[in-house]
Amino acid sequence: MEKESVIEIRNLNKSFGSNHVLTNFEMDLLKGENLAVLGKSGSGKSVLIKCIIGLYFPEQGSIKLFDRDISEFDHYEWDRVRQRIGFLFQSNALYDSMTIRENLEFPLRRHELKHLTDKETENLIIDTLSNVGLEHTIDMMPSELSGGMRKRIALARALILKPEIILYDEPTTGLDPITSREISHLILEVQKKYNTSSIIISHDMSCINIASNRIIMLIEGRCYAQGDYDHLKNMEDEKVKEFFL
Ligand SMILES: Nc1ncnc2c1ncn2[C@@H]1O[C@H](COP(=O)(O)OP(=O)(O)OP(=O)(O)O)[C@@H](O)[C@H]1O
Numbered sequence: 275m276e277k278e279s280v281i282e283i284r285n286l287n288k289s290f291g292s293n294h295v296l297t298n299f300e301m302d303l304l305k306g307e308n309l310a311v312l313g314k315s316g317s318g319k320s321v322l323i324k325c326i327i328g329l330y331f332p333e334q335g336s337i338k339l340f341d342r343d344i345s346e347f348d349h350y351e352w353d354r355v356r357q358r359i360g361f362l363f364q365s366n367a368l369y370d371s372m373t374i375r376e377n378l379e380f381p382l383r384r385h386e387l388k389h390l391t392d393k394e395t396e397n398l399i400i401d402t403l404s405n406v407g408l409e410h411t412i413d414m415m416p417s418e419l420s421g422g423m424r425k426r427i428a429l430a431r432a433l434i435l436k437p438e439i440i441l442y443d444e445p446t447t448g449l450d451p452i453t454s455r456e457i458s459h460l461i462l463e464v465q466k467k468y469n470t471s472s473i474i475i476s477h478d479m480s481c482i483n484i485a486s487n488r489i490i491m492l493i494e495g496r497c498y499a500q501g502d503y504d505h506l507k508n509m510e511d512e513k514v515k516e517f518f519l
Pocket residue numbers: 290293295313314315316317318319320321322
């Protein structure tokens with residue numbers, strides 16, 4: 275039996291003026307897989323993610339989330355579907371003037387999980403922080419944490435709503451190789467523990483090798499090649515080879 279797609283993209287076109295960023299881009303994210311989208315800087319990886327979550331509108335093509343075309347969503351439906359999708363921004367985007375606890379409370383309040391008691395909220399925050407090994411930072415400020423720790427907190431904040439899909443935009447950028455590996459393993463653990471489906475946008479080959487099951491190469495605005503790490507590594511194509519030098 276074919277695996278079900280949680281994201282299905284067909285014939286996607288997105289330009290900014292004469293800059294054709296995505297041209298006839300196609301992909302499926304299958305339930306339970308970690309899919310890496312690999313592409314050079316400026317190739318359109320962040321644009322792709324922004325199209326998926328409805329921040330950018332493509333000129334052409336269709337995007338389905340959980341089998342529903344996003345062009346049919348009203349405000350209320352977007353809100354509901356965004357509860358099912360965790361998003362790790364390229365820049366972490368923690369609120370600097372809030373404690374870690376408040377940063378994690380934020381999505382809960384925004385999505386009206388107000389029925390939780392204070393104690394239940396606290397337990398949920400502690401439990402989510404323990405997934406990333408940072409329970410002890412609950413009352414600290416983001417500025418007191420290292421870059422790697424902030425990345426983990428951003429991941430915890432994406433996890434707190436128990437999303438079915440997680441979109442990671444450059445999860446290891448700016449981290450040293452050891453911390454990058456830790457974050458990559460954490461991404462894999464999250465997939466196993468919660469059976470989430472994820473898109474991992476990156477040009478960090480080590481992260482992609484550790485954390486993903488399948489790779490799509492975004493070159494010239496389209497899905498240029500795909501397969502697992504070893505398959506792509508052994509391809510003769512010059513544009514693919516560049517990534518493995
Ligand atoms: N709001 C915008 N207005 C105009 N052009 C944009 C906008 N957002 C992105 N672009 C252009 O789209 C192209 C792809 O940008 P994008 O941010 O997706 O690259 P990327 O693959 O994520 O790169 P990086 O690895 O550096 O994050 C770039 O040429 C960029 O200038």
